[in-house]
Amino acid sequence: MKKLSARRRHPLAAVVVLLLALAATGGLYTAFAPASKAKADDSAQSLTIEEGKKLYAVGCASCHGTGGQGTTDGPSLVGVGAAAVDFQVGTGRMPAQQPGAQIPRKKVIYSQAEIDQLAAYIASLGAGPVVPTKNQYSPEGADIAKGGELFRTNCAQCHNFTGKGGALTHGKFAPDLDGVQPKHIYEAMQTGPQNMPSFPDTTMSEKNKKDIIAYLNAVNSDKTDNPGGLELGGLGPVSEGLFAWIFGLGALIAVAVWVAARTAKAKKS
Amino acid sequence: MSTTASNESRSRGKAPAGEKIADWADGRLGIYSLAKANMRKIFPDHWSFMLGEVCLYSFLIIILTGVYLTLFFHPSMNEVVYHGSYVPLQGQLMSEAFNSTLHISFEVRGGLLIRQIHHWAALIFLAGMFVHMMRVFFTGAFRKPREVNWLFGFLLFVLGMFTGFTGYSLPDDLLSGTGVRFMEGAILSVPIIGTYISYFLFGGEFPGHDFVARFYSIHILLLPGIMLGLVVGHLILVFYHKHTQFAGPGKTNNNVVGMPLLPVYMAKAGGFFFLVFGAIAVIAAIAQINPIWAIGPYRPDQVSTGAQPDWYMGMAEGLIRAMPGWEINFWGHTLVLGVFIPLVLFGVVLAAIALYPFIESWVTGDKREHHILDRPRNVPTRTAFGAAWIAWYFVLLIGGGNDLWATHFHLSINAITWFVRVAFFVVPVITFVVTKRICLGLQRRDKEKVLHGRESGIIKRLPHGEFIEVHEPLSQEQLYTLTAHQQYEPVEIGPTVDENGVERKVSGTAKLRAKLSKAYYGEDNQIPKPTVEEYKEITSGHGHH
Numbered sequence: 001m002k003k004l005s006a007r008r009r010h011p012l013a014a015v016v017v018l019l020l021a022l023a024a025t026g027g028l029y030t031a032f033a034p035a036s037k038a039k040a041d042d043s044a045q046s047l048t049i050e051e052g053k054k055l056y057a058v059g060c061a062s063c064h065g066t067g068g069q070g071t072t073d074g075p076s077l078v079g080v081g082a083a084a085v086d087f088q089v090g091t092g093r094m095p096a097q098q099p100g101a102q103i104p105r106k107k108v109i110y111s112q113a114e115i116d117q118l119a120a121y122i123a124s125l126g127a128g129p130v131v132p133t134k135n136q137y138s139p140e141g142a143d144i145a146k147g148g149e150l151f152r153t154n155c156a157q158c159h160n161f162t163g164k165g166g167a168l169t170h171g172k173f174a175p176d177l178d179g180v181q182p183k184h185i186y187e188a189m190q191t192g193p194q195n196m197p198s199f200p201d202t203t204m205s206e207k208n209k210k211d212i213i214a215y216l217n218a219v220n221s222d223k224t225d226n227p228g229g230l231e232l233g234g235l236g237p238v239s240e241g242l243f244a245w246i247f248g249l250g251a252l253i254a255v256a257v258w259v260a261a262r263t264a265k266a267k268k269s
Numbered sequence: 270m271s272t273t274a275s276n277e278s279r280s281r282g283k284a285p286a287g288e289k290i291a292d293w294a295d296g297r298l299g300i301y302s303l304a305k306a307n308m309r310k311i312f313p314d315h316w317s318f319m320l321g322e323v324c325l326y327s328f329l330i331i332i333l334t335g336v337y338l339t340l341f342f343h344p345s346m347n348e349v350v351y352h353g354s355y356v357p358l359q360g361q362l363m364s365e366a367f368n369s370t371l372h373i374s375f376e377v378r379g380g381l382l383i384r385q386i387h388h389w390a391a392l393i394f395l396a397g398m399f400v401h402m403m404r405v406f407f408t409g410a411f412r413k414p415r416e417v418n419w420l421f422g423f424l425l426f427v428l429g430m431f432t433g434f435t436g437y438s439l440p441d442d443l444l445s446g447t448g449v450r451f452m453e454g455a456i457l458s459v460p461i462i463g464t465y466i467s468y469f470l471f472g473g474e475f476p477g478h479d480f481v482a483r484f485y486s487i488h489i490l491l492l493p494g495i496m497l498g499l500v501v502g503h504l505i506l507v508f509y510h511k512h513t514q515f516a517g518p519g520k521t522n523n524n525v526v527g528m529p530l531l532p533v534y535m536a537k538a539g540g541f542f543f544l545v546f547g548a549i550a551v552i553a554a555i556a557q558i559n560p561i562w563a564i565g566p567y568r569p570d571q572v573s574t575g576a577q578p579d580w581y582m583g584m585a586e587g588l589i590r591a592m593p594g595w596e597i598n599f600w601g602h603t604l605v606l607g608v609f610i611p612l613v614l615f616g617v618v619l620a621a622i623a624l625y626p627f628i629e630s631w632v633t634g635d636k637r638e639h640h641i642l643d644r645p646r647n648v649p650t651r652t653a654f655g656a657a658w659i660a661w662y663f664v665l666l667i668g669g670g671n672d673l674w675a676t677h678f679h680l681s682i683n684a685i686t687w688f689v690r691v692a693f694f695v696v697p698v699i700t701f702v703v704t705k706r707i708c709l710g711l712q713r714r715d716k717e718k719v720l721h722g723r724e725s726g727i728i729k730r731l732p733h734g735e736f737i738e739v740h741e742p743l744s745q746e747q748l749y750t751l752t753a754h755q756q757y758e759p760v761e762i763g764p765t766v767d768e769n770g771v772e773r774k775v776s777g778t779a780k781l782r783a784k785l786s787k788a789y790y791g792e793d794n795q796i797p798k799p800t801v802e803e804y805k806e807i808t809s810g811h812g813h814h
Contacts (some may be wrong), residue, residue: 054385101681113280133806143357143360144356144357144359144361145351145356145357145358145360145361147357148357148358148361148565149361149565150745152443152568152571152573153564153568153570153571156443156571156572156573156574157572157573157574158574159574160573160574160575161443161444161563161564161565161573161575162563164575165671165676165677166574166575167574167672167673167675167682167685168354168675168682169681169682170681170682170683171675171679171681171682173675173676174574195637201809215357218356218357219357219563224533226560227374227375227381227557227560227562228374228381228385228556228557228558228560229385229554229555229556229557230555230556230557231557231560232556233559234563235575235673236444236561236564236575236576236577236670237559237577237579237580238577238580238583238673239307239576239673240392240558240559240579240580240671241392241579241580241583242580243556244389244392244393244396244552244554244580245396245580247552247556248389248392248393248396248548248552249323249393249396249397249400251548251552252323252393252397252545252548253316253323253400254322254546255541255544255545256316256317256319256320256322256323256541259316259537259540259541259544260314260315260316260318260319260616261316261320262530
């Protein structure tokens with residue numbers, strides 16, 4: 001007892017107490033926490049998870065931590081679900097090139113099989129949204145007009161009227177949705193990647209998500225036809241004004257110069 | 270002999286058809302003297318004098334296409350369900366105005382093309398007026414006797430902006446509805462009367478059921494009516510004042526050198542009308558404008574990013590976007606300075622444009638008539654003012670489109686807004702100083718050219734070994750053109766103390782005027798043009814290579 005009271009004010013005493021406390025809570029947790037499901041699993045699923053874990057250790061762990069717990073460079077991935085992995089890696093956003101206001105879409109470097117393995121591993125860390133089936137996201141038979149209404153109500157304030165994208169604060173942005181696969185749009189709504197809010201099934205039903213995908217397919221894809229001619233980026237009055245100045249007034253001034261240069265010769269009488 | 274015979278036979282025979290029609294018309298309308306006085310009116314030739322024509326013709330095109338659109342447009346806010354041919358909107362609730370605009374776009378023969386011509390022509394009309402005004406400004410064509418015509422043109426520009434705005438709002442789509450909401454916010458920010466004006470304009474709470482019908486009357490009746498009257502007045506004054514011309518040999522303040530209206534300008538202007546119509550029609554045929562079907566019907570609970578007004582309201586948008594959201598709360602009332610200050614600035618800027626001719630003539634004390642145009646370089650301070658204004662306007666356009674600058678140049682929208690806030694004050698000053706320097710430099714160059722001639726690029730070696738570049742003297746015409754402008758002396762206040770040593774009272778305005786006058790015409794603000802003596806001394810050959 002004397003020994004203890006003599007070292008009570010030692011500079012490292014606080015550290016020792018902290019370590020003891022941590023060890024105690026950790027020990028109690030492992031003793032009483034329910035065993036995770038993955039541990040007892042030795043099926044094909046667990047092989048996929050093993051492969052995914054290896055991929056994770058190489059491509060993701062430097063930012064998200066060795067166990068997906070997250071670091072100062074990347075958020076925790078526990079509970080984000082397979083859908084989030086499929087979206088982030090499947091659109092090339094992850095692995096990120098560099099930290100920044102927002103991680104942009106770029107070339108996809110993993111095959112779909114590898115993405116599935118990664119997704120299985122992340123899903124094993126904690127329950128989250130699963131990758132949707134084709135049946136869920138396929139725009140066939142959906143109500144395009146209803147999707148348009150939903151899009152204008154829920155999405156247009158960041159993504160523009162037809163999903164051409166827009167600016168958010170401090171360099172963040174809502175990307176152009178042209179060329180994004182229906183599956184990824186569905187997953188984005190489900191998981192709310194980066195700066196986007198999530199729209200789980202409780203907020204927006206599966207059918208509504210399909211409607212929105214069908215609307216985007218109709219107004220912002222290769223199949224969209226512009227009855228008025230060149231779309232000018234679909235960005236509204238700014239690009240129209242620029243076009244009117246450069247090509248409209250520009251052409252008319254060129255014509256004026258041309259006409260003025262052709263002066264009639266006064267007839268000598 | 271034979272000629273006299275034929276003359277007699279013609280005088281006795283029937284007059285040709287044209288003469289008969291002319292005679293018939295003259296007998297009833299008395300147009301002969303009017304035509305005689307004006308048909309041979311002389312107009313000078315320069316491409317920049319045709320900018321006004323671009324505006325006039327696009328205005329006519331807007332009226333013609335607008336009449337066609339009124340045949341199919343229903344200015345009503347009654348809700349209907351869409352059953353037209355555009356699939357992504359089928360079954361949606363929308364106002365009849367939006368529904369009929371979709372009908373014009375998809376079902377009426379030529380409807381979409383006419384709609385696009387109407388809208389493109391409107392953008393070009395406003396852009397044309399902007400450039401036309403700049404031309405008049407930089408060449409000093411607004412000076413006496415044309416100040417009133419400047420005001421007419423100014424009113425046309427402002428009314429054009431509001432006609433455009435009301436027209437853009439008519440389809441009741443989500444984009445224009447947001448714009449109308451913006452306008453409502455601006456009106457509401459006016460202290461005390463704002464709420465009343467808003468209720469009066471919208472017939473109650475925004476959006477109500479009236480504004481489309483009301484904007485329709487304003488857009489197709491009230492504003493274009495006033496504009497048409499102003500256009501006629503503008504043209505009558507152009508005829509009355511005669512057109513200005515650039516300085517040159519044979520061109521004085523008392524004559525106009527050019528071609529007669531009939532036949533030369535009738536042919537040229539008539540042809541130019543069709544060229545303008547053709548160019549606008551081609552643009553409307555290849556480029557889509559305001560695709561309201563993609564934008565969707567207006568609902569006050571919806572809004573989209575990238576909601577901007579047409580370009581001519583971009584300045585107002587920029588003012589609002591750059592302004593910090595200040596507000597003052599007192600006694601349960603809110604003064605929204607973040608919106609009200611931009612609104613006031615918008616009015617102040619417009620007023621400054623309108624009053625500029627009067628301000629300049631007050632500063633210079635010049636009350637004489639001017640029919641010879643200035644070269645911008647010869648009036649450095651005015652030119653610098655104009656350039657600073659354009660730079661400021663462009664800064665605000667960047668502010669108005671800050672979100673698109675952010676997404677397309679991968680910048681932070683906050684950084685752009687701060688850039689606009691700083692540039693709002695700094696860029697005009699820099700532009701002013703730089704433009705003035707450039708003008709003075711060009712004046713020096715002109716002086717050099719007059720006195721020493723044009724650099725010919727020929728290097729000559731003199732017998733004693735010196736190399737010189739041969740300068741070719743300018744022709745008499747060029748010398749005249751470069752020295753025709755008149756240079757003013759700055760207004761002096763005079764001695765502040767009279768002969769008895771008593772201080773003379775000088776009013777503050779007189780001091781301000783003297784200061785401004787010095788800024789226009791003081792020693793450092795214009796280069797004295799070469800005098801005849803200087804020219805003679807240098808060209809006489811004494812001690813000069």
